[in-house]
Each structure stands twice: as structure tokens, then as C-alpha cells.
Amino acid sequence: MAEISVILPVYNTSKYLHACLSSLLNQTFHDFEIVAINDGSTDDSLSVLQDFANKDSRIRIIDQKNQGIGAARNLGIQLANGTYIAFIDSDDTLELRMLECLYKKAVEESLDIVVCDYIEYEESSKKEEQIALPTFETCSLLQMPQLLFDINSSPWNKLYRTALWKEHGIEFPVSLKYEDAYAVLLCLVKAKRIGKVNEPLMKYWIHEGSESTVMDARVFDIFEILTNLKVRLQEDEKYDTIAPYLTYFTINRITVYMLQQKYQKDAALKRKFIEQGYAYLNQYDFNWRNHPMYVQSNTFVKRMIKNHQWLMKLYVGG
DSSP states (O other): OOSEEEEEEESSOHHHHHHHHHHHHTOSOOOEEEEEEEESOSSSHHHHHHHHHHHOTTEEEEEEOOOOHHHHHHHHHHHOOSSEEEEOOTTOEEOTTHHHHHHHHHHHTTOSEEEEEEEEEETTTTEEEEEOOOOOOSBOTTTOTTHHHHSOSOSTTEEEEHHHHHHTTOOOOSSOTTHHHHHHHHHHHHOSOEEEEEEEEEEEEEOTTSTTTOOSGGGGHHHHHHHHHHHHHTTSTTHHHHHHHHHHHHHHHHHHHHHGGGGOSOHHHHHHHHHHHHHHHHHHOTTGGGOHHHHHHSOHHHHHHHHOHHHHHHHHOO
16 A cells, blocks of 8 residues: 555646656655546546556546546545545646655654645746745644644645545535635644645646636635635634634635736626625624734735725726
């Protein structure tokens, strides 16, 4: 049985898949399997997977009709045999020492989650930016609840103990955008020991048409994601400790996505999201504009725009 199961959902990324798989199969750590879920690709992604699988038995391919990345990741978790789980998107690449570094840290310190820094690479401009998460010693969220906000809510720059997902029944929401935030924040709360490797060990590719750059009606999914997350976390004994940080996470997400409506082409959707965003925040916490972390992390000008619906609409246009 492999020590690490790498879960790789694939959907129409044949252009990037060769580099992704090469970065995996050339890792300095060898004791892993790749659970590759071809999620109904209509390009030649499946052929690329099969070519690599014919040369390396560590690749398992599951070919299914398109169900979305959340469902694909959930299937990968179910099929994982490893003691640990890592996720990678099929258009990203890993530094060749990533699995070795994270695994060593996890084993030596008996961690449930290990995180690392990463590099953002913008394909169109070919610009790279190193994203360094705050440095912290091994802890839990009871000891450092701010990690709920400080650690990015993407699954791919992390190594998880498989039991963390299976024992707590954590799954990615299906058919909703922003599924990462729900699952990753649940994992952070449930983890007893979280550690960090202070190196950028993976490259997150930003390219036109990727999930992170598309602005469409699915932005409304964030309301359901955040509501379901709060309901689930209210059941946890740590809730009173983490609640202020969850509130700040919610305020930040909604206000940032309202600002991003500047890139929404549909004027009606733009206005509707902004109006629903303020209604949601006012219901979540009527005093959200005075939240200490929100006030501290935003300049006066940014807060003026974010605090007033008419200024927000003026800023985004339409």
C-alpha cells in the first residue's frame, strides 16, 4: 500500500497534463499512487493519462461522465489507499521535493495537515509571484485560531492524513463553486496538529478560462457554501474560539467577490450579487463593518467602498 495517495481530477487539460504528471512521477519521494479521475474530458486528456499509465504502474485511471471537480475529488478520497492524501489540479505542477518534504514533516511531527508556500504563475504574462503563508509552529486551531483565515483554502499545497477525511466524513460539496473553502476549512478545524514547511513547493498556474478566473452566475454559490460551513462548524467544540475568524473569513470573501463584479459582463447579475451580498452580511452579523480584523486589514478607502452599497455599485460599474 502506498504511503501517499495523490488525487488528480482531470477535465479538458491535455495542454497542461504532461507537465503535471511529469512533476509527479519525477518526485524524489517514490512511495505514492496517483488516483486520476478523468471527469468526462472531451479533449485527449484520457489518452495522455493512458500513455503515462502504460509507463508507470503507480497511476490508476478512473474514467467517468462529467460530474464536477467536487465529485471527482470525493471519489478519489474514497479510493485512496495511502496513509496520507495530496490533491493536485491537472494544470498545476509540483516542485520535485514537495511530497518528500511534506511527508517527512508529517511523519516526524505526527501531523494531520502539513501546508507549504507556493508560486502563482500567470500564463499570459509569464509572471511568477511567491506566496508565503504566515510562519507558525505546529499547533491546532484552538491554539492559533487565526490560521482559519491565514492558511489558504485551496486543497493543493497541503498533505493530509487520510483518516482526517474519512473519520469526520468530510467531502467536497458537489455541483457548487468554491467547494474548496468548505472542505479545507473543515479539515483545518478537525485537525489536531497542523504544521508548515516554509518553502514554495508547488506552482499554481493562472490561465485564461481556468476556474479561478471565470466570473459568471456561479458566484452566487458562495452564499450556500458559507452558510453550510457555518452550520457544520457550529457543531464543533472549537466554534466559540474560531467564530470571530470565521466571521472575518465570510466578510472578506463576500466583499472581495463584490469587488470582482467589476469583471462581470452581465450588469443584472452584477447588481443582483452586490445586493444579495450586503443582505447576506447584514443577516450574518449586522455589525460586520466594525469587525476588528476587517477594520485592521482594509485601508480607509477600501472600507468606504466595501461598506456602502452605492459606492460598491459605482466602483464596479454597470
